[in-house]
Amino acid sequence: MKKTIKKLTAVGLTLTSVMGLVACGASNSSSDDSKSKSVDWSSVEKPGTFSVMVDGTVVKDTNGGQAFYDYLAELTGLDIEWIRPEHSAYYDQVASTFASGDIPDVVLLSSDYLALYANNGYLWDMTDAWENSETKNSGRLISAAEKIEEANVVLGADGEYAMYGYSPFRGNGCCTYIKASWLKAAGLSVDDVKDKTLTYSEYYDILKKMKAAAASDYVISAPGWIGTEAPYTNYLPEFYQDAEYTFYKNADGEYVDGFSEEAMQNALQRIQDAVKDGIIDSETEGQTTSQARNKFYSTDPSTESGVFTYWAGTWADTLVTNLANKGLDSELVAIYPIEELGTYTERLSTAWCITSAADDAGKAEGIYKYFIDTMLDGGDVQMAWEYGAKGTHWDDKAETVTLATAKEGDAVKSYTYSEGQFHFLPSPEDPTTLMKKNHIDPVLAIASFNGTDPGATSLTENVTENFEMFSSHSDVATPLPMTETLGNNITDINTARNEVISKVALGQMTVEDGMKYYTDTVGSKVEAVLKSLNSLGE
Numbered sequence: 001m002k003k004t005i006k007k008l009t010a011v012g013l014t015l016t017s018v019m020g021l022v023a024c025g026a027s028n029s030s031s032d033d034s035k036s037k038s039v040d041w042s043s044v045e046k047p048g049t050f051s052v053m054v055d056g057t058v059v060k061d062t063n064g065g066q067a068f069y070d071y072l073a074e075l076t077g078l079d080i081e082w083i084r085p086e087h088s089a090y091y092d093q094v095a096s097t098f099a100s101g102d103i104p105d106v107v108l109l110s111s112d113y114l115a116l117y118a119n120n121g122y123l124w125d126m127t128d129a130w131e132n133s134e135t136k137n138s139g140r141l142i143s144a145a146e147k148i149e150e151a152n153v154v155l156g157a158d159g160e161y162a163m164y165g166y167s168p169f170r171g172n173g174c175c176t177y178i179k180a181s182w183l184k185a186a187g188l189s190v191d192d193v194k195d196k197t198l199t200y201s202e203y204y205d206i207l208k209k210m211k212a213a214a215a216s217d218y219v220i221s222a223p224g225w226i227g228t229e230a231p232y233t234n235y236l237p238e239f240y241q242d243a244e245y246t247f248y249k250n251a252d253g254e255y256v257d258g259f260s261e262e263a264m265q266n267a268l269q270r271i272q273d274a275v276k277d278g279i280i281d282s283e284t285e286g287q288t289t290s291q292a293r294n295k296f297y298s299t300d301p302s303t304e305s306g307v308f309t310y311w312a313g314t315w316a317d318t319l320v321t322n323l324a325n326k327g328l329d330s331e332l333v334a335i336y337p338i339e340e341l342g343t344y345t346e347r348l349s350t351a352w353c354i355t356s357a358a359d360d361a362g363k364a365e366g367i368y369k370y371f372i373d374t375m376l377d378g379g380d381v382q383m384a385w386e387y388g389a390k391g392t393h394w395d396d397k398a399e400t401v402t403l404a405t406a407k408e409g410d411a412v413k414s415y416t417y418s419e420g421q422f423h424f425l426p427s428p429e430d431p432t433t434l435m436k437k438n439h440i441d442p443v444l445a446i447a448s449f450n451g452t453d454p455g456a457t458s459l460t461e462n463v464t465e466n467f468e469m470f471s472s473h474s475d476v477a478t479p480l481p482m483t484e485t486l487g488n489n490i491t492d493i494n495t496a497r498n499e500v501i502s503k504v505a506l507g508q509m510t511v512e513d514g515m516k517y518y519t520d521t522v523g524s525k526v527e528a529v530l531k532s533l534n535s536l537g538e
């Protein structure tokens with residue numbers, strides 16, 4: 001029996017993604033049957049051809065994607081049809097694809113969208129599959145693995161909690177990087193910020209000193225005033241501090257609207273002040289991650305930023321490499337979270353989801369066993385998901401690897417390796433740099449290799465130290481359950497929230513006027529959502 005899906009809106013901040021989800025293949029019986037079936041996992045057979053929809057976190061076609069597809073097929077024997085929307089418009093394309101009725105068998109989803117699609121019967125319950133999986137029972141899981149997978153346990157269409165997605169890696173999060181050159185120009189040193197827990201006042205004083213010494217109109221470049229997924233505030237953490245952007249469960253066990261609280265009002269005032277003082281880029285509105293990064297890499301002193309909050313781990317190396325390639329001082333300091341922030345927030349991991357379409361076709365169990373559960377097999381398949389295709393993205397044969405030069409006159413960089421020594425090859429997309437990873441960042445994988453990770457030697461001390469710092473100074477975001485009322489109203493609520501943040505940040509509204517506008521515009525919708533969230537479990 002097909003379920004009639006009411007018109008819902010996307011939970012994330014892609015506000016153009018208004019999804020008219022109708023009866024297009026979602027089935028009540030899919031999630032119910034997956035609970036009632038007793039599966040002999042040892043006898044599950046390999047599936048036939050199936051489709052997989054992914055974003056740009058899987059190595060892109062322009063960066064040797066086809067070589068990865070072929071290599072994975074060689075290792076697993078799977079026949080996969082890859083669907084690759086533009087990364088920046090990924091969730092718009094997911095929404096329209098589902099609405100069309102041509103639902104893929106596997107889809108990669110962020111936590112918000114996982115909750116939305118699961119709640120409306122589009123995803124297959126993989127609880128039993130995970131419990132019986134080789135990965136879970138391998139003895140190779142990291143200590144945080146169960147907590148990571150718990151975030152994928154959400155409400156299904158039957159009103160029961162179940163695991164509707166699988167995350168082979170930690171979500172990671174953002175930490176704040178400061179250019180050593182900017183500190184020195186301001187009469188400061190790396191020791192003034194490194195391995196120290198600064199107060200907001202101390203941190204802001206450092207920012208003002210860097211602004212006074214800089215030619216640029218700002219110190220901090222950021223990709224928008226607010227992020228597009230939980231924890232939302234991660235690109236300006238020192239200014240948001242303990243403010244919650246959306247609904248959350250407080251210490252009393254009650255769901256509240258974080259945006260309505262005093263902590264958010266204080267955060268907005270800090271952001272407005274920082275824009276007035278020339279600390280935060282006034283052109284942050286609508287800025288993409290690449291635009292914000294480019295300002296951090298800028299060779300024009302008038303548009304260069306000196307502070308950038310971005311992903312920990314591998315990105316710590318990528319930022320350094322790109323600064324060096326631009327001829328800039330590449331020394332960066334990743335600072336501890338400031339005292340008022342307490343901890344950085346690790347985002348909820350994106351998850352691999354098997355859809356009701358795959359279940360209806362009798363392929364769900366086979367896809368899980370031979371595709372999902374092999375991603376962290378501790379061997380060759382895990383190598384492919386972490387490092388890409390052998391011979392295209394990495395190799396272990398004796399050879400000399402030479403990078404292309406960015407411009408005439410640049411020094412040629414060559415690296416010589418012996419037989420059996422793992423090494424990255426030049427990126428097909430940018431042969432002036434070496435590849436760094438595929439979909440699974442090696443430092444974020446939730447399961448280790450059988451023995452030593454062959455690619456471990458490729459991880460620089462900078463990457464491992466940075467992620468260790470972030471890991472020891474962060475906590476995982478808490479998922480928000482989905483309700484029909486939340487799904488029906490969240491786009492309007494988030495539109496109002498974002499408008500308030502933007503206008504207050506730019507001085508077009510006071511904090512008080514912004515909060516009044518928010519209450520007048522969507523106050524009744526906020527109350528309805530809170531009522532629905534607080535009635536869960538009754």
